[in-house]
Amino acid sequence: MKYSIEIGKIIEGCLKHDQIKVINYTKQLINKLEEDGELRAANKFNRLLTNQSETTLSSMGAKAIMPVDSESRTVLADIIYPDENNIDVILSKNNEENLNTFILNYKNADKLNSLGIGVSKTLLLYGPPGCGKTQSAYFIAKALKLPLVVARLDSLISSYLGTTAKNIRILFEFAQKMPCVLFLDEFDAIAKARDDNNELGELKRVVNSLLQNVDAMSNDSLLVAATNHDCLLDSAVWRRFDYKLKIELPDVEAIIKMIDLFAKGNIILSEKEKNELATAFEGLSGANIEEIILKAIRKAVIYDTEVSKQNLYEELFLFRGVISKNIYDEKTLLKRKANFLRKCDEKIFSLQVIAEILGSSKSTMSKLLKEKDD
Numbered sequence: 016m017k018y019s020i021e022i023g024k025i026i027e028g029c030l031k032h033d034q035i036k037v038i039n040y041t042k043q044l045i046n047k048l049e050e051d052g053e054l055r056a057a058n059k060f061n062r063l064l065t066n067q068s069e070t071t072l073s074s075m076g077a078k079a080i081m082p083v084d085s086e087s088r089t090v091l092a093d094i095i096y097p098d099e100n101n102i103d104v105i106l107s108k109n110n111e112e113n114l115n116t117f118i119l120n121y122k123n124a125d126k127l128n129s130l131g132i133g134v135s136k137t138l139l140l141y142g143p144p145g146c147g148k149t150q151s152a153y154f155i156a157k158a159l160k161l162p163l164v165v166a167r168l169d170s171l172i173s174s175y176l177g178t179t180a181k182n183i184r185i186l187f188e189f190a191q192k193m194p195c196v197l198f199l200d201e202f203d204a205i206a207k208a209r210d211d212n213n214e215l216g217e218l219k220r221v222v223n224s225l226l227q228n229v230d231a232m233s234n235d236s237l238l239v240a241a242t243n244h245d246c247l248l249d250s251a252v253w254r255r256f257d258y259k260l261k262i263e264l265p266d267v268e269a270i271i272k273m274i275d276l277f278a279k280g281n282i283i284l285s286e287k288e289k290n291e292l293a294t295a296f297e298g299l300s301g302a303n304i305e306e307i308i309l310k311a312i313r314k315a316v317i318y319d320t321e322v323s324k325q326n327l328y329e330e331l332f333l334f335r336g337v338i339s340k341n342i343y344d345e346k347t348l349l350k351r352k353a354n355f356l357r358k359c360d361e362k363i364f365s366l367q368v369i370a371e372i373l374g375s376s377k378s379t380m381s382k383l384l385k386e387k388d389d
Contacts, residue, residue, distance in 0.1 A: 039193040082189040089170040095163040104154040107266040135257035141245035142262035145302025148241035152198040162195045180224035187228040202240040206252040277308040282322040
C-alpha cells in the first residue's frame with residue numbers, strides 16, 4: 016500500500032494518544048502527496064491540521080522539543096533539518112552505490128511492505144577514522160529529505176547508575192515521534208561486547224537496554240550507527256543491523272573531487288595534475304586529505320604567496336614522514352621525495368613529472384633514483 020510508512024505511524028500515534036507523532040507524520044504524508052500530484056488529498060489533510068487549535072499545533076512548533084538527561088538536563092541529541100543539511104559528501108563509487116541501495120530500500124517501502132517483506136531499518140557503518148562514516152549519515156538523511164537526529168554521546172552516557180540506559184530509551188522514543196534518521200556515532204561506546212571482563216555491570220545494562228530499544232523500533236524508523244572499532248561490538252548488537260557497510264578509503268575518482276572541494280578555488284590544477292596528486296594521496300582518509308590541503312593553503316596565506324601544487328606535495332611529504340626533521344642535506348631530501356613519488360605509480364610519476372614537482376631536472380632525478388640508499 017502506498018504511503019504505508021506515514022499511515023502506519025499516524026495510526027500508531029493515535030492508538031498511543033501521541034499527538035506530536037500524528038502531526039509530524041501527517042505533515043510528512045502531505046509532502047509526499049504533493050510530490051505525487053495528489054493535491055486534493057494533500058489539501059484535505061492540510062485542512063485537518065489547520066483546523067486544530069493553535070495550542071495543539073504549537074506543541075510541535077517549527078522545531079522539535081529535544082530530549083534531555085533527567086539528571087543534568089543536558090540535551091541528548093542535535094537535529095539537522097533537511098534545509099540545514101548542507102554538508103558536501105564525497106564517497107568512493109563502491110560506498111556510494113551501497114548507500115544508495117539502503118536509501119532505495121526505504122524509498123520503496125510501500126512495495127516491500129505490500130509483499131510482506133518489510134523495510135531494512137538499520138545500517139551499521141564501520142571502517143577507519145576519517146573515511147566518511149558521519150558524512151554518510153548526512154548523505155542518507157539528505158537523500159531521503161529527513162531530519163538527522165545526532166545523538167550527543169557526552170550527554171547520553173551518564174555517571175549516574177542506570178541513567179545511561181534511561182537516556183537511550185528517551186532518545187529512541189523521541190526519534191519515533193517524527194520522520195527522521197537517528198544517528199549514533201562512536202557506537203562502540205554504548206554497544207561494547209558484554210563478555211569484556213574489564214567492564215562493569217553498568218555497561219551490560221546499557222547494552223541490554225540498547226538491544227531492547229532497537230527491537231522495539233517501528234519497522235518504519237531508521238537507525239544508522241557508526242564505529243571505528245567494529246571488533247569491539249557485542250555480537251547481539253551486530254546481528255540487529257540489517258545492513259552492514261564498511262566505509263572504505265576514498266578511491267582516486269573520489270580524491271579528485273575532494274581536491275576541488277577542499278581547495279575552495281584557492282588553487283587551479285589541470286586534470287592531469289589532479290590525477291597525479293590523487294594518486295599520491297591514495298591510502299589516506301578524506302580527513303587526512305583535507306588536513307594536508309588546508310595546511311598548504313594556510314601557509315601560503317601566512318607567508319603571502321600563491322598556493323601551488325608544490326605546496327600541496329610539501330605538506331604531503333611532511334604528513335607521510337618523507338621529510339624528517341633530522342635530515343638537513345638537500346640532496347638526501349630530494350632523493351627521498353623522488354623515491355616516494357616514484358613508488359606511488361611509476362607510470363604516472365615519470366622522471367619528467369617528478370622533476371617538475373620537485374623543481375629539478377630530469378637528469379638529476381634519474382641519477383638520484385639510480386643511487387643506492389645509504
